[in-house]
Amino acid sequence: LSPTVNFALRISFYCALCLVVSALAAVACLLVNGGRTVKNMRIIKAFVKTFKYFFGLRFEVKGLENFKVEGPALIVSNHQSILDMMGLMEVLPDNCVQVGKKELMYMGSVGLIMYLGGVIFINRKSTSSAKMVMSEVAKTMVTENTKVWVYPEGTRNCTGDLLPFKKGAFHLAVQAQVPVIPVVYSSFTTFYNPKTKLFTSGKIKVEILPPIETKGLTSDDVTDLSDRCFSTMRETLFRLSGHPGEAKDSS
Numbered sequence: 001l002s003p004t005v006n007f008a009l010r011i012s013f014y015c016a017l018c019l020v021v022s023a024l025a026a027v028a029c030l031l032v033n034g035g036r037t038v039k040n041m042r043i044i045k046a047f048v049k050t051f052k053y054f055f056g057l058r059f060e061v062k063g064l065e066n067f068k069v070e071g072p073a074l075i076v077s078n079h080q081s082i083l084d085m086m087g088l089m090e091v092l093p094d095n096c097v098q099v100g101k102k103e104l105m106y107m108g109s110v111g112l113i114m115y116l117g118g119v120i121f122i123n124r125k126s127t128s129s130a131k132m133v134m135s136e137v138a139k140t141m142v143t144e145n146t147k148v149w150v151y152p153e154g155t156r157n158c159t160g161d162l163l164p165f166k167k168g169a170f171h172l173a174v175q176a177q178v179p180v181i182p183v184v185y186s187s188f189t190t191f192y193n194p195k196t197k198l199f200t201s202g203k204i205k206v207e208i209l210p211p212i213e214t215k216g217l218t219s220d221d222v223t224d225l226s227d228r229c230f231s232t233m234r235e236t237l238f239r240l241s242g243h244p245g246e247a248k249d250s251s
């Protein structure tokens, strides 16, 4: 098979798997929990954790104990591909919902399962409406004791580096006065590259970093908080991906 055909087949299979398994998981969620609730994430996670075996992907996870903070927290991680959903479910703590773009809601059964799992949909094209939704989330995550997972780059980026961070995640953490827990996935570039049509089996290193406290911080500290997260995550990304030289340059 030519690499292009092989890539297309594997990606199509991934999408088909997502659509079919979402439909099955949706039935399970409705039967067990009856509607939209973060409790459904446990069911979704159990289904999605089997996906890696179809693609020969292995995850090596470090730092899971850093998720064991009392109460709500904001999780930020790097976002490389639609394949990230597998890495997300590999480590997802209990009572945790993700922030996603609202377009994802219209992906058939995949949109339905996201809705049932409690995913918070935002309109990226309207900063004011996204801000409003997220300030509401800042209140509910505290009263309902949930964690929220945001991809602060705001879009997929599979270059082996990080895009500059958007501010929304950090405003959310400061408004809710909850710690920020950074999670870093090693670069996919050795086994996955949509530009060169590469998609083979591979190993992904995942590291959950220690929580960064936000108690007492105000909106004036958001930029600083975001910059701190960015530099520790970038350093970790380069270390996990085996570019020690670049890690030194970025400090």
Ligand SMILES: CCCCCCCCCCCCCCCC(=O)SCCNC(=O)CCNC(=O)[C@H](O)C(C)(C)COP(=O)(O)OP(=O)(O)OC[C@H]1O[C@@H](n2cnc3c(N)ncnc32)[C@H](O)[C@@H]1OP(=O)(O)O
Pocket: 018, 019, 021, 022, 025, 044, 047, 048, 079, 085, 098, 099, 100, 101, 104, 110, 113, 114, 117, 119, 122, 123, 124, 126, 127, 130, 131, 134, 135, 150, 151, 152, 153, 154, 155, 165, 166, 167, 168, 169, 171, 172
């Ligand atoms: C069974 C198997 C199938 C599948 C099973 C799936 C299961 C379930 C898995 C789900 C998986 C989901 C995966 C989703 C993955 C994505 O969809 S990623 C894309 C969507 N997510 C994001 O975009 C999050 C990150 N983005 C942000 O936080 C952005 O800041 C926002 C909120 C969208 C705003 O966007 P923007 O206007 O472009 O951004 P930005 O420049 O940051 O903000 C403009 C100004 O507003 C300020 N600002 C921003 N936010 C705020 C705020 N909240 N308060 C006050 N000021 C603010 C900024 O500080 C900035 O002001 P200055 O500092 O320049 O003065």
Ligand SMILES: CCCCCCCC/C=C\CCCCCCCC(=O)OC[C@@H](O)COP(=O)(O)O
Pocket: 014, 015, 016, 018, 019, 081, 082, 083, 084, 085, 101, 104, 106, 107, 108, 110, 154, 155, 156, 157
């Ligand atoms: C009836 C409609 C049928 C629609 C069929 C669509 C088929 C697609 C099926 C499965 C795809 C699996 C998607 C898993 C979810 C991953 C979410 C994700 O990673 O979204 C990308 C988003 O974070 C960033 O958006 P951009 O990089 O800015 O873009």
